[in-house]
Amino acid sequence: MKNSVSRTTLYLNIVALALLLSHSASASSPTINLFPTTVVEDLRQTGNVARDMETGLQEVIGRLDQQQELYLESKCDGAENDSGCQRLARQIGATYLEMLTIMEERLPDMEHTVNNTRNSLEKGLRNELGRKMTPWKLQETLVGTTASKTQTQIAPTLRGRSGMRLSERFKQYYTLVATSGAKGDQSLAVLASDIYLDMEETSLLIQRTRQEIARATLMEQLNQSFGIITPEMIEVVGGVKSILFGDEEAAALVAGPPPGSIEQAYRSPLEQ
Amino acid sequence: MTYSTIKKPLLIAAAVFATSLFLASCASTTPTCDSPQTRNLNAAIDNVQASLMNGCHTHFDRYYDDLLKIAEGEPKAENKREFSEFLVWSAGNGLLSQRQAEDYYNRFFNVKFMSMRGDYNNCSHTCPNKQKVLFDMERELSDKERGLLKVSRDADSYYRADQLYQEVELVLEATCSACSAGR
Numbered sequence: 285m286k287n288s289v290s291r292t293t294l295y296l297n298i299v300a301l302a303l304l305l306s307h308s309a310s311a312s313s314p315t316i317n318l319f320p321t322t323v324v325e326d327l328r329q330t331g332n333v334a335r336d337m338e339t340g341l342q343e344v345i346g347r348l349d350q351q352q353e354l355y356l357e358s359k360c361d362g363a364e365n366d367s368g369c370q371r372l373a374r375q376i377g378a379t380y381l382e383m384l385t386i387m388e389e390r391l392p393d394m395e396h397t398v399n400n401t402r403n404s405l406e407k408g409l410r411n412e413l414g415r416k417m418t419p420w421k422l423q424e425t426l427v428g429t430t431a432s433k434t435q436t437q438i439a440p441t442l443r444g445r446s447g448m449r450l451s452e453r454f455k456q457y458y459t460l461v462a463t464s465g466a467k468g469d470q471s472l473a474v475l476a477s478d479i480y481l482d483m484e485e486t487s488l489l490i491q492r493t494r495q496e497i498a499r500a501t502l503m504e505q506l507n508q509s510f511g512i513i514t515p516e517m518i519e520v521v522g523g524v525k526s527i528l529f530g531d532e533e534a535a536a537l538v539a540g541p542p543p544g545s546i547e548q549a550y551r552s553p554l555e556q
Numbered sequence: 557m558t559y560s561t562i563k564k565p566l567l568i569a570a571a572v573f574a575t576s577l578f579l580a581s582c583a584s585t586t587p588t589c590d591s592p593q594t595r596n597l598n599a600a601i602d603n604v605q606a607s608l609m610n611g612c613h614t615h616f617d618r619y620y621d622d623l624l625k626i627a628e629g630e631p632k633a634e635n636k637r638e639f640s641e642f643l644v645w646s647a648g649n650g651l652l653s654q655r656q657a658e659d660y661y662n663r664f665f666n667v668k669f670m671s672m673r674g675d676y677n678n679c680s681h682t683c684p685n686k687q688k689v690l691f692d693m694e695r696e697l698s699d700k701e702r703g704l705l706k707v708s709r710d711a712d713s714y715y716r717a718d719q720l721y722q723e724v725e726l727v728l729e730a731t732c733s734a735c736s737a738g739r
Binding site for chain 1: 633634636637640643644657658661662665666667668669672673674675676677678679681682683689710713716720723724726727729730731732733734735737738
């Protein structure tokens with residue numbers, strides 16, 4: 285479920301903007317129908333579910349952070365037999381259980397909407413890019429007939445699964461969508477592909493997470509009797525935090541090409 | 557008797573002389589098909605054109621590579637035009653077909669990939685050969701690096717080709733996954 289929970293909120297905004305901008309561009313260029321209204325509706329629902337989950341988890345994780353800080357400040361690490369430390373550990377465990385419960389409650393809805401989005405995009409990609417296009421046509425769509433080199437410089441590197449900071453991702457997606465309107469179909473094809481692959485991965489991860497939650501809940505209920513903080517708990521909390529706040533080790537953006545003059549570009553009669 | 561005895565050796569000598577002259581003339585017109593020695597692209601193209609018209613057409617690939625090497629020594633935007641005109645000339649003189657000329661040009665000097673040519677839809681043709689298509693594109697990208705970046709100093713176009721390769725990789729991954737899910 286890595287990176288998926290919060291990203292769906294972005295997709296809703298992105299696709300809404302993409303549609304808006306592609307509508308404005310549609311007067312001059314034929315469009316491929318990769319984002320029909322069903323996809324937008326699916327994304328809207330997924331976005332709502334994800335936002336609810338995010339909000340709930342953010343608050344719980346904030347509390348977990350505070351409790352862990354207190355645990356460390358109280359020098360409880362290594363003093364597990366101390367009754368005060370045991371009480372703190374139980375509190376942390378209870379908050380951890382709360383986090384698992386929120387996830388357990390929200391994940392079925394998430395899974396349903398994510399699968400719907402994936403299926404809609406899958407159908408669009410298969411029909412529009414897979415069956416209606418030759419490889420050459422696909423390439424021409426990606427290059428775009430009117431895309432200038434200056435615009436491609438602006439386009440951000442698109443990788444839906446890079447795990448970069450949420451705010452940064454939003455900024456990048458926004459830039460992409462903002463330029464996709466002017467460039468036409470090529471950005472939408474990349475965007476649809478990126479979201480589809482991400483949704484596919486998300487769907488698998490949700491399935492696995494749901495299987496794991498039941499086991500983790502049972503384990504923590506047992507741990508509650510002893511007041512223990514397990515390494516697994518810390519790992520899971522860390523994972524959920526990275527979903528919400530992004531990964532600090534996100535790859536640096538590839539440097540843009542040096543400025544060149546488009547007007548001077550030579551066009552050969554052999555060029556295709 | 558005296559006349560005939562003198563005439564015979566003279567005739568033999570004349571025949572030997574004529575044969576040697578003939579052989580010598582043949583040796584002087586046999587094409588050596590050497591690579592151009594100049595570092596100047598225009599002069600090298602003239603040189604290559606003369607060689608190609610003089611029976612060295614089977615060495616076209618090597619000459620093209622020679623010209624690229626020479627152009628790398630003085631990269632500039634105009635080189636693109638020089639190569640285009642050379643290829644148009646080659647096609648015009650029957651050394652290449654129009655399609656071959658296009659391939660030679662576009663593989664090195666165009667953003668778009670010749671490896672993405674195909675008459676059938678992506679689900680039926682590209683997806684089953686996805687790895688090969690991507691491998692061919694990768695090789696073509698290194699030719700584009702040579703043609704666009706090292707010969708024409710057109711970094712913008714080369715970076716666009718590189719970006720296009722990455723986009724194709726992503727879009728094919730998604731599209732082929734969607735195609736196989738629909739089976």
